[in-house]
Amino acid sequence: MTGLFPMTSLELRPVRHVIPAGTELWRVHNTRWAPHEFNPNLADPFEFTDGNRFDGTPLDPYHCLYLADTATTALAESVLRSRRFEQPAGRRRIPYATVVHRSLSVLRTRCDLTLVSLIEAKDLAAVCQESTLLEDERNYVSARRWASEIRAQAPDVMGLIWQSRHNRPQCALVLFHDRFPDCDGKPLDVVAGSGIAELDSDEGIDRANEYLDPLRAEISRPRRE
Numbered sequence: 001m002t003g004l005f006p007m008t009s010l011e012l013r014p015v016r017h018v019i020p021a022g023t024e025l026w027r028v029h030n031t032r033w034a035p036h037e038f039n040p041n042l043a044d045p046f047e048f049t050d051g052n053r054f055d056g057t058p059l060d061p062y063h064c065l066y067l068a069d070t071a072t073t074a075l076a077e078s079v080l081r082s083r084r085f086e087q088p089a090g091r092r093r094i095p096y097a098t099v100v101h102r103s104l105s106v107l108r109t110r111c112d113l114t115l116v117s118l119i120e121a122k123d124l125a126a127v128c129q130e131s132t133l134l135e136d137e138r139n140y141v142s143a144r145r146w147a148s149e150i151r152a153q154a155p156d157v158m159g160l161i162w163q164s165r166h167n168r169p170q171c172a173l174v175l176f177h178d179r180f181p182d183c184d185g186k187p188l189d190v191v192a193g194s195g196i197a198e199l200d201s202d203e204g205i206d207r208a209n210e211y212l213d214p215l216r217a218e219i220s221r222p223r224r225e
Contacts, residue, residue: 012127012153017117017161023109024191025067025173026074028102031198035105036188038063038177046141053134053143054160054174060148063177065188067107069170071195072211074104076166080217082137092217099199099219104208106194111183115173116150118162134162151176158187167215 019025027035043051045059056062068074079099083092117123124130127150133143147160159175180187196204199219209218 008128008149010128012150014116014150014154014157015123015126016157017115017119019109019113019115019161019173021109021111023113025069025107025109025188026071026195027065027067027105027107028074028078028199029105031101031103035103035190035195036065036107036186038065038175043140043144045144051140053140054147055144056176057144057148060144060151062151062179065175065177066172067175068164068167068172070167071104071106072215073164073167073170073172075208075211076215076217077164077172078102079212079219080166080215083217085216090216092215094212094217094219096200096205096220096222099205099208102199104196104199104204106191107188108191110187110189111180113158113173113175113187114156115159115161116154116157118160119171135165 029035033039040063041051041055042061043055043057045057052064052066055064066077068077079094080092083094085092116127118127118134121131124133127146129146132139133146150157150160158179159173161171161173164170164172175187177185196207198204199208205219205221212218
């Protein structure tokens with residue numbers, strides 16, 4: 001922490017949620033990153049269009065790793081943002097560019113993960129928040145600041161967990177890289193031979209679309225010359 005937080009005089013009472021060691025989780029990530037590698041990029045603390053909802057910033061420079069409890073949830077969180085159902089078929093078309101140089105990986109937890117739960121209304125209330133923390137796309141600046149406030153008042157927690165906006169009631173989560181001294185800074189192992197190494201390949205699109213079909217969504221094929 002930089003000393004700029006905490007930013008509020010409110011007393012937070014975070015609800016802990018523990019994911020046991022040995023749990024398999026899913027991640028969509030840029031193929032150039034190792035599946036279990038934290039993203040070192042920091043978001044602008046004052047610009048809501050830069051980065052993801054709970055990214056670290058130069059004011060609280062932690063690295064992030066976003067995960068989900070199922071393959072469908074990981075894909076939905078990554079590719080279904082702002083996708084509308086199109087007429088007349090009532091399906092959501094995902095541009096091919098969305099999955100170029102992307103992978104879907106499976107990871108297994110090496111240690112118990114103690115997270116702050118934002119799953120239920122009472123969990124949000126425990127940190128003096130409501131559902132807008134998770135649902136307002138223009139709320140990223142406030143969300144990042146509040147994540148830092150939670151970190152300041154709950155120094156034992158390793159991340160946050162919440163209900164996926166795009167695949168309810170499944171869950172998405174984020175881990176903070178600086179909260180794993182007992183795991184040697186490496187809380188996840190890669191499950192070899194699982195996942196989809198190249199989401200932009202023909203086979204990768206086929207497999208991803210099988211996961212997305214129940215959500216009436218599909219990744220478009222690239223144009224062939």
